[in-house]
Amino acid sequence: MLSYDELTSPERALWDAFPEGRRVDLRTGVLGEDHVQEGGQWGPERTVRASVLVALLQGANAAESGAVACLRVVGARISGRLNLAGAQIAHALRLEDCWFDEGVDLSEASTKSIAIVGSRVPGVEAGLSHVEGRLVLRRSRLESGAASPLHRRVTALSLINAHVSGAVVLNGAEITAPEEWAVSAGGLVAEGGVYCKDGFVARGEVRLMGAQLPGGLHMQGARLERPGCSGTALRMDNAVASTLDFSGGFSASGTVRLRGARISGSLTLAGAVLNGPPDGHGPALEAVLMQAVDFDLTLARPPSGIVDLRGAQVSYLHDNHHSWPAVVELDGFVYGSIKEDEAGERREAAGRRDSVVRRVAWIRRSPGYSPQPYEQLAAWYRKAGHDDDARRVLLAKQRHRRRALPPAARVWGRLLDVTVGYGYRPWLAGVWLLVLILVGTLSFSTASPHPVKQGEGAPFQPLVYTLDLLIPIGGLGQRTAWYWSADSLQWLSYLLIAFGWVLTTAVIAGVTRTLQKN
Incomplete structure (x- = not known):
């Protein structure tokens, strides 16, 4: 136990102020001397042992009647490790502009609000802690310490499975662990959300896997870096949040990485820059199986890596001409609406003059062939009332599919494309029928056929004979009544019969698709 007699002057000031919740300010008022980066040079007149803080928070100096005890100190150098692991702390803690010689351990602690503002701390361990209030590290500078024999990974801020009833506020903080995890907060529950705004910087991976953030994650203007290595800057696999805001620069x-993340509101990257891993390998945005209501991908410039949206589901997609890199994974991506941003104005993408061309080019950025992106796009056009555009998309799907077919199938596919547009352009079949009727009529007008039976049948009519060859169902009596001695005209007859079957079938298929609004 600490005795009052063995306390230093600044420690006695803090001891006396604690029961009344008064703030103790140890700053000198000299601008250069009060900079936190100079805290390693502060002497005994500004030094407080971490054990004194622990003793006070554990009730060493009881609160006075009519006052609320609170530990508040400004401009102090904290010597030793602030070890509150497993503690039951009934008082708020606020440390401002302080220098910590060693890290802070709050693992498995149960505390009131904690604020370490504008300070330098060699790591905060708060795994499995329970904070009744807010956890504030605003403007603080956290750095990973030396690895221990029991922990291979070194984390500057650990909030693994922690529960914070208020918000986690990291606005303006600078958290550094370049080759490791800057923030490790898998399983974190932050009911008031997580705020990383106002110049927040993380050098190292930020991990929020499985986090539950009813108040959302707010990273407007934040900068995430992985200097000197490749890998993930932000990992939120299977996280649940009301909103994810990565806007404002x-x-x-x-x-x-947002694999399997579920966002009940909006996911916005408006004006964001996604540089991807520094070594150029790996995606810039990985949102496989992600779910969101509103997905805003109106970036400031095109991502330098792949955007992977396989299996993702969103109700509203907003994009611009900077949204998509050279390679986009879209297989299984489902959306209800697309709006394009141009000059700050957002408009429905369907119905625009070059809409289909741009959207098909978007799908073609996916490696390989997959039918789902085309079918999803066509379904969206149909839902918007643009059936012709939907058919153009499905025609593009068949043309893309043809590239993956064997040579013989590609030849047949090209024939179907040229003649009937795979059935999505039935009017082409009508054009071909008119051309064949004209060719047949002119060709058969140059010679006289022989009657099958002399004196029987209707007189020969080149136009009617050609129609009789091209129409596979029924008959006009010309084809069975006449035959040709010239081989060329006889072979022409066979070809017209074959083309008649193909084109008539295509016309029927096209009309059926039109009636079905396909």
Whole structure:
């Protein structure tokens, strides 16, 4: 136990102020001397042992009647490790502009609000902690310490499976663990959300896997870096949040990974920069199986890596001409509406003059062939009332599919494309029928056929004979009544019969698709 007699002057000031919740300010008022980066040079007159803080928070100096005890200190150098692991803390803690010689351990602690503002701390361990209030590290500078024999990974801020009833506020903080995890907060529950705004910087991976953030994650203007290595800048696999806000100049050098994340509101990257991993390998945005209501991907410039949206589901997609890199994974991506942003104005993408061309080119950025992106796009056009555009998309799907077929099938596919547009352009079949009627009529007018039976049958009519060959159902009496001695005209007859079957079938298929609004 600490005795009052063995306390130093600044420690006695803090001891006396604690029961009344008064703030103790140890700053000198000299601008150069009060900079936190100079805290390693502060002497005994500004030094407080971490054990004194622990003793006070554990009730060493009871609160006075009519006052609320609170530990508040400004401009102090905290010597030793602030070890509150497993503690039951009934008082709020606020440390401002302080220098910590060693890290802070809040693992498995149960505390009131904690604020370490504008301070330098060699790591905060708060795994499995329970904070009744807010956890504030605003403007603080956290750095990973030395690895221990029991922990291979070194984390500057650990909030693994922590529960914060208020918000986690990291606005303006700078968290550094370049080759490791800057923030490790898998399973974190932050009911008031997580705020990383106002110049927040993380050098190292930020991990929020399985986090539950009813108040959302707000990273407007944040900068995430993985200097000197490849990998992930932000990992939020299977996280659940009301909103994810990566707007306002947000930038990430490394993958932003949202695999399986569920966002009940909006996911916005408006004006964001996704640089992808520094070594150029890996996606810039990986959102496989992600779910969101509103997905805003109106980036400041095209991502430098792949955007992977396989299996993702969104109700509203907003994009612009910077949204998509050279390679986009879209297989299984489902959306209800697309709006394009041009000059700050958002308009429905369907119905625009070059809409189909642009959207098909978008799908073609996916490696390989998959029918789902085409079918999804066509379904969206149909839902918007643009059936012709939907058929153009499905025609593009068949043309893309043809590239993956064997040579013989590609030849047949090209024939179907040229003649009937795979059935999505039935009017082409009508054009071909008119051409064949004209060719047949002119060809058969140059010679006289022989009657099958002399003196029987209707007189020969080149036009009617040609129609009789091209129409496979029924008969006009000309084809069975006449035959040709010239081989060329006889072979022409066979070809017209064959083309008649193909084109008539295509016309019927096209009309059926039109009636079905396909």
